[in-house]
Amino acid sequence: MSTNPAIPSLVEALTRSDILVTRETLDAVIADIGRAIDAALDGERAVFLTVMNGALMFGGQLALSIRTDLEFDYVHATRYRGATTGNDLRWLREPVVSLTNRTVLLVDDILDEGHTLKAVRDDCLRRGARRVLIATLCRKVHDRCVQGIQSDFNGVDLPDRYVFGYGMDYYEQGRNLPAIYALKD
Numbered sequence: 001m002s003t004n005p006a007i008p009s010l011v012e013a014l015t016r017s018d019i020l021v022t023r024e025t026l027d028a029v030i031a032d033i034g035r036a037i038d039a040a041l042d043g044e045r046a047v048f049l050t051v052m053n054g055a056l057m058f059g060g061q062l063a064l065s066i067r068t069d070l071e072f073d074y075v076h077a078t079r080y081r082g083a084t085t086g087n088d089l090r091w092l093r094e095p096v097v098s099l100t101n102r103t104v105l106l107v108d109d110i111l112d113e114g115h116t117l118k119a120v121r122d123d124c125l126r127r128g129a130r131r132v133l134i135a136t137l138c139r140k141v142h143d144r145c146v147q148g149i150q151s152d153f154n155g156v157d158l159p160d161r162y163v164f165g166y167g168m169d170y171y172e173q174g175r176n177l178p179a180i181y182a183l184k185d
């Protein structure tokens with residue numbers, strides 16, 4: 001629990017939130033995504049590129065659900081920076097593994113307005129990736145998503161509310177909650 005009065009309380013936020021998706025459901029959908037990715041890779045060794053920090057939990061669990069061998073790297077691009085609305089995208093870490101001629105499996109927790117995944121996907125293509133497949137744990141259903149970006153594999157569709165848990169933060173708190181929660185307001 002945060003003791004800094006400047007940071008909104010996670011405990012208070014939980015009292016005005018609903019559980020949208022339980023861990024049991026997420027376990028099942030992540031296993032399904034793993035099987036679908038195995039089928040899509042058809043034996044090809046892809047670069048599994050995790051978008052930190054939000055995809056930490058989903059990425060680890062998804063990787064363990066994929067039977068095909070993978071090469072791992074990560075990027076850190078952040079747009080929300082501990083707030084509940086997006087801003088300009090800031091790159092904190094670029095990929096190190098060469099992406100030239102590779103299939104890249106881009107892994108993120110949420111596709112919301114799409115700016116983050118679009119920028120990271122376009123960066124992978126600029127680095128010479130042959131194809132970029134996008135796996136997300138969840139996506140929000142609204143009409144504010146930028147054109148030209150979608151998930152190839154997605155776990156659950158969510159309403160247009162601020163969500164947290166399972167990697168996603170509420171003012172940098174609550175990422176390790178083992179379910180997806182949504183604020184009521």
Ligand SMILES: O=P(O)(O)OC[C@H]1O[C@H](OP(=O)(O)OP(=O)(O)O)[C@H](O)[C@@H]1O
Nearest residue numbers: 052053054078079080112113114115116
């Ligand atoms: O579709 P968008 O509207 O671009 O939002 C989605 C992105 O926002 C979150 O990252 P954030 O910027 O909060 O950084 P974090 O992963 O460190 O929490 C999330 O992990 C996605 O990467």
Ligand code: HPA
Nearest residue numbers: 112161162163164168169
């Ligand atoms: O609703 C959200 N919750 C947490 N992180 C996010 N990044 C984009 N949208 C969200």
